[in-house]
Amino acid sequence: MSDTDTFLDELEALLGKPGLLRDSDAMARYVSDWAGESLGAPLAVARPASVEDVAEVVRRCNVRGIAMTPQGGHSGLVAGALPARDGQELVISLERLDRVRDIDPINFTMTVDAGCILENVKRAAWEHDCDFPLSLGAQGSCQIGGNIATNAGGLNVLRHGMMRELVLGLEVVLPDGRLWQNLTALHKDNRGYALQQLFMGSEGTLGIVTGAVLKLSPRPTQSRSALLGMPSVQAVVDLYSLARRDCCDLLTAFELIPRRCIELAMEATPSLIDPMDQPYPWYVLMEVAATGPIDLSALLEQLLEAGLERELVLDGALAASDAQAAQLWQFRESMLEGQRRRGEHLRTDLSVPISKIPAFVSEASDAIKALDAECEIIAYGHVGDGNLHFNLLPPPTMANEKKKAYLHALETRLFEVLDGFDGSISAEHGIGRTKREAYLERLAPTERELLEGIKTLFDPKGLMNPGRILPPR
Numbered sequence: 492m493s494d495t496d497t498f499l500d501e502l503e504a505l506l507g508k509p510g511l512l513r514d515s516d517a518m519a520r521y522v523s524d525w526a527g528e529s530l531g532a533p534l535a536v537a538r539p540a541s542v543e544d545v546a547e548v549v550r551r552c553n554v555r556g557i558a559m560t561p562q563g564g565h566s567g568l569v570a571g572a573l574p575a576r577d578g579q580e581l582v583i584s585l586e587r588l589d590r591v592r593d594i595d596p597i598n599f600t601m602t603v604d605a606g607c608i609l610e611n612v613k614r615a616a617w618e619h620d621c622d623f624p625l626s627l628g629a630q631g632s633c634q635i636g637g638n639i640a641t642n643a644g645g646l647n648v649l650r651h652g653m654m655r656e657l658v659l660g661l662e663v664v665l666p667d668g669r670l671w672q673n674l675t676a677l678h679k680d681n682r683g684y685a686l687q688q689l690f691m692g693s694e695g696t697l698g699i700v701t702g703a704v705l706k707l708s709p710r711p712t713q714s715r716s717a718l719l720g721m722p723s724v725q726a727v728v729d730l731y732s733l734a735r736r737d738c739c740d741l742l743t744a745f746e747l748i749p750r751r752c753i754e755l756a757m758e759a760t761p762s763l764i765d766p767m768d769q770p771y772p773w774y775v776l777m778e779v780a781a782t783g784p785i786d787l788s789a790l791l792e793q794l795l796e797a798g799l800e801r802e803l804v805l806d807g808a809l810a811a812s813d814a815q816a817a818q819l820w821q822f823r824e825s826m827l828e829g830q831r832r833r834g835e836h837l838r839t840d841l842s843v844p845i846s847k848i849p850a851f852v853s854e855a856s857d858a859i860k861a862l863d864a865e866c867e868i869i870a871y872g873h874v875g876d877g878n879l880h881f882n883l884l885p886p887p888t889m890a891n892e893k894k895k896a897y898l899h900a901l902e903t904r905l906f907e908v909l910d911g912f913d914g915s916i917s918a919e920h921g922i923g924r925t926k927r928e929a930y931l932e933r934l935a936p937t938e939r940e941l942l943e944g945i946k947t948l949f950d951p952k953g954l955m956n957p958g959r960i961l962p963p964r
């Protein structure tokens with residue numbers, strides 16, 4: 492029996508049979524992501540059911556020099572949670588750590604296991620008239636630990652911020668198996684370095700998050716949504732600036748959607764009906780929400796009138812009920828599925844200053860079209876965060892084996908344009924493996940030195956999620 496077999500037998504004895512998967516059929520679910528990207532062949536999949544078991548698994552891996560891949564809901568889109576192809580990485584799935592530990596509705600905090608699915612966390616908060624305001628398309632599968640590790644944002648960042656602003660305390664198993672516990676529920680705490688912030692966005696490279704204290708908001712008692720037909724991206728940004736000022740700071744979402752996405756949504760969900768009498772080149776999907784006695788419909792109507800008067804808005808549909816609002820938001824969700832069905836394409840999550848979105852969309856579109864007029868550009872995103880998904884779809888006739896090189900050339904050109912706007916190549920999904928080279932090319936030497944120093948301090952053997960963000964050791 493090999494050393495590895497002995498190691499796995501010992502892990503199985505620790506975790507029980509459901510706690511360690513070794514059979515390739517049973518492991519299949521853990522090697523691919525939402526986009527169908529599949530990397531691997533893990534050594535095995537460990538599914539510890541307690542914090543102590545996570546710590547013991549990590550401790551043993553550290554002693555034996557075994558690489559580890561922390562995994563949440565594998566909805567990440569940069570191959571960070573997928574094990575490598577070499578069969579050397581042990582996937583450590585947090586899915587069995589899914590307990591809501593405590594809710595304090597007066598302190599507006601909630602303590603949860605890292606494996607809790609985001610949607611379940613939101614539901615648990617609602618039961619106490621509170622809200623955990625992180626909202627994203629993958630919320631039915633992504634986990635709080637994954638959200639923390641990727642510093643996730645989503646639809647409501649413009650009002651509530653990203654995970655860095657929504658987490659107060661953390662519990663982390665460090666790469667050598669030690670448990671670092673700082674489950675503080677303090678809203679203000681200025682004692683020295685904020686270590687927990689280091690783990691937010693670290694993509695599982697510094698340790699495995701096992702628990703967190705989340706910051707809650709009051710649950711909105713009312714919300715209103717509207718879909719607006721717009722003539723240009725410039726008009727969208729101008730309307731955003733107006734809405735930020737005129738909506739009493741109650742704006743929770745402001746999404747840019749191109750016509751093509753409305754069509755893709757209707758293709759993916761045939762029950763959706765074209766929302767307006769005629770098509771418009773761009774749309775805004777927005778939401779306002781409040782807890783107190785305020786007339787949100789009047790607020791939206793006034794905004795729509797001001798937008799029409801200034802010729803920023805061409806047409807508008809205000810949802811008259813929650814059911815109608817849900818249908819408008821169904822377009823936002825279904826358009827993602829519509830794109831996914833188009834097969835391999837370049838998915839980006841970049842950001843620029845909000846005021847520069849129109850110039851960026853125009854310049855980047857020209858640059859891509861100059862490379863290939865047949866390439867389909869789909870640019871949508873969270874306007875209030877300056878965050879665009881500037882996605883590029885190869886012509887449908889292109890042979891599959893040509894797509895990788897084609898998309899890489901387009902990405903290189905797109906990022907060159909982005910550099911001219913001092914933008915970020917990752918506003919949401921992180922670096923993982925897929926953006927590592929582009930990220931490293933743009934790192935100043937001092938910054939790289941500091942980052943590598945942090946990694947070495949936490950993980951001197953380089954065993955925790957190797958090759959994500961920084962090169963493997």
Ligand SMILES: Cc1cc2nc3c(=O)[nH]c(=O)nc-3n(C[C@H](O)[C@H](O)[C@H](O)COP(=O)(O)OP(=O)(O)OC[C@H]3O[C@@H](n4cnc5c(N)ncnc54)[C@H](O)[C@@H]3O)c2cc1C
Nearest residue numbers: 563564565566567571628634636637638640644645695700
């Ligand atoms: C349809 C769709 C819509 C999306 N929309 C958004 C959006 O609006 N905003 C946004 O920010 N992202 C979005 N995403 C990306 C993705 O959902 C987020 O990155 C999410 O936070 C990942 O969570 P997860 O549990 O699925 O993590 P995984 O994909 O499992 O892992 C992501 C990374 O975190 C690490 N990790 C996971 N769990 C832990 C843990 N407990 N401790 C340490 N490291 C861990 C993994 O190793 C990996 O590097 C979307 C994805 C999809 C498929």
